[in-house]
Amino acid sequence: MERDLLSHLFVVAAVARRKGFAAAAGELGMSPSAVSHAVRLVEERLGQAIFARTTRSVALTEAGEALLAGISPALADIADEIERLRAAKGRAGGVLRLNAPRLALPLALTRILKEMVEKHPDVTVDITIDEGLADIVGEGFDAGVRLGEMIARDMVAVRLTVPFQAILVASPLYLARRGRPERIADLAAHHCIGFRGIRSRALYRWELSENGKDVAVETRGPLVVSDAMSALDLAKEGLGIAYLFEPLARADIAEGRLVQLLAETAIEEPGLFLYFPKRASLSPKLRAFIDTARRVQRQVSAEAASLPQARP
Structure with missing residues (x-):
């Protein structure tokens, strides 16, 4: 294999991993034009395209997928060996x-x-x-x-x-406006801040404990977020009840910005x-x-x- 091709293969792997030339350039500390040149050189030497490029995306071609499947373990071994040599120096x-x-x-x-x-x-x-x-x-x-x-x-x-609990919280302002739920069934009448993962269309069902049994509760409300920290921020603003891991809300509960609800329904997460x-x-x-x-x-x-x- 031509000696200068090896270094360019690391660039190709970075573009595939980052799904873009600019992102790969940032990772490697190179300019986007240098990354593009390295990929073009590999494609010219191989005589076929590695990436299918559009104005919005970069994806591996069939040949590119085959190439990466073959070279990725070897590139990883080289990178690991370099790291081990560095580590040997402490x-x-x-x-x-x-x-x-x-x-x-x-x-x-x-x-x-x-x-x-x-x-x-x-x-x-x-x-x-x-x-x-x-x-x-x-x-x-x-x-x-x-x-x-x-x-x-x-x-x-x-x-x-350590393990921690998943709890329900709301602000004093919210509770003053809409009242406090006394049992799980009461949540149906409240503004519950929903959670939907970025890769999922389904709303997450709140996992609670009722009479010693785990239950999955479907909730509804005017707000849905894709991460717990956003739910925490919205709950502190009085916009609804949030389902959170207790350590995230601990300081706000201690300082009175949030109130834990239905404490007996909390479950423990690993x-x-x-x-x-x-x-x-x-x-x-x-x-x-x-x-x-x-x-x-x-x-x-x-x-x-x-x-x-x-x-x-």
Whole structure:
């Protein structure tokens, strides 16, 4: 193979992963024209198009899909070996691509990232906010963050948070206007802030506990959002009842901006986990992130244990 073709194959892989020339250029630190030149050179050497281009999208051709299927494992091996050599000198480096819902930042990631920036300055953590269930391998991510119950069994999972409850909240202003629900059936008469994932058309049914049994409750209201943080903001403005993970609303409840409703109906969720294919755990940049996450979780647990226990 011609020697100069190898470096251009990494560019081709980035364009396929990012589904665009400009996005690939940003990832690689190159100009869009340089990315375009690299792809054009590979296509000329191969004698066929790798990408089908329109003014709005870039997609792999059949030949491009075959090429990427063949070269991706080898390119990944090369990148991993370079990272291992760097790590042998005591420093992890490279770009760590994570796929996570927006709520993962306040619940877990922000504190981890503070330590990553300080202790591993050569690692760039590139986070794509995604409320759906991404194919992290197929879409080129190193790892994802999701609730434990949403992770496929063939993935390695590392806990990022302790389990937490899913609760109902509303502002004092909303409750003064529309009253307070006394049981689950009362929710039908309230403005419930709905949730619909970006990749789903169906509204999420609120999972609650009634008489010791889990129930899925269909709700209705004038507002629907695609992420929990938006629901939190709208609830604080008095626009309806929100279904949220308790840590997201904890400060607002403590300071009186929100009120927890129907506390007996709250269910416990397993918490957030980092997940990735087993092979990825060999990557020094991912190992650095995992070690940092575990250290932060120990710190959080120690801080929680040191707090005075609330009296019944």
